[in-house]
Amino acid sequence: MDRSTGLRERKKQRTRAAISDTAIRLFLRHGFDGVSVADIAAEAEVSKPTLFRYFPTKEDLVVHRFADHQTEAADLVRGRGPGASVLDVLHRDFRARLDARDPVTGLSDHPEVLAFHGLLRSAPTLVARMGEYLAREEEALAQALHETLRTERPEITARLLAGQLVATRRTLALANWERIVAGRSADEVHPKAVADADHAFGLLRDGFREG
Incomplete structure (x- = not known):
């Protein structure tokens, strides 16, 4: 250039x-x-x-702040070292973001971040646009998994795992945001957020066992 x-x-x-x-x-x-x-x-x-x-x-004026990060999980998957577990890499990344109070994790009590998250949920068209962003993030992650996983049925496995990972991170972020909106500080919520993340990624590793 x-x-x-x-x-x-x-x-x-x-x-x-x-x-x-x-x-x-x-x-x-x-x-x-x-x-x-x-x-x-x-x-x-x-x-x-x-x-x-x-x-x-008009919606892109708001949602692009998330869309600019929609390939980050895919990049982590492609860049992981030999023998590194996909779930371990993404788990560590989410934990590090919690420690940094990254707004993407929902664990930020900065007034501007809270106002922005409220804005995202204030209009149906913004909610729908966020859904499109999540779908593109899931597609990018599935492609990265398909390229790098060594497993039987890699295509369907990649799509299933990508869907579970995107839904898991979204659910964790929403839970954190709801606690902070209810009046708790990010520091107060942090231990619970970490425990929830460990539990969530544990479920992905080991599967759900009833009882």
């Missing part, structure tokens, strides 16, 4: 971030349905066509 190309790319990234930050600020102030794309473009000082080049839909 030459210098001029690098400068153009950095300018595009700054413009994209500025548009998204403006949109989220307006959504938090007036509600998702109370702000139009024209409002956002005017506040960000860009044209509507420019805005849509960066964000094809």
Whole structure:
């Protein structure tokens, strides 16, 4: 990449971030349905066509913050060392994110993070868009598992495991977020969040046994 190309790319990234930050600020102030794309473009000082080049839909202005991370689990699977267990790698990653109070785990009590999570659940179209993001994350993870697993029936095994992993992480994050919204701090919730994560990944390793 030459210098001029690098400068153009950095300018595009700054413009994209500025548009998204403006949109989220307006959504938090007036509600998702109370702000139009024209409002956002005017506040960000860009044209509507420019805005849509960066964000094809109004929902993408919010959900892209998650969508930008949708291949992280797949990248971990592909990058794990020889003999490393998929579940161990993803379990350790989730535990490390809990320790770091990563918003993706639901274990963050920062006011801006809580407000953003509330925004995500405030409109049916945003909830639906998040569902599409999770589906793409699951598809990317399934592809990585299919490429790297040494097992019988790798295609269906990869799809089943990817679905279970994405659902597990989503369920853990939701439980953590609900506890914090109920008034507990991230530090208070952390031990329970760790125990839940260990239990969840244990179920994936060993299977569910009734009784």
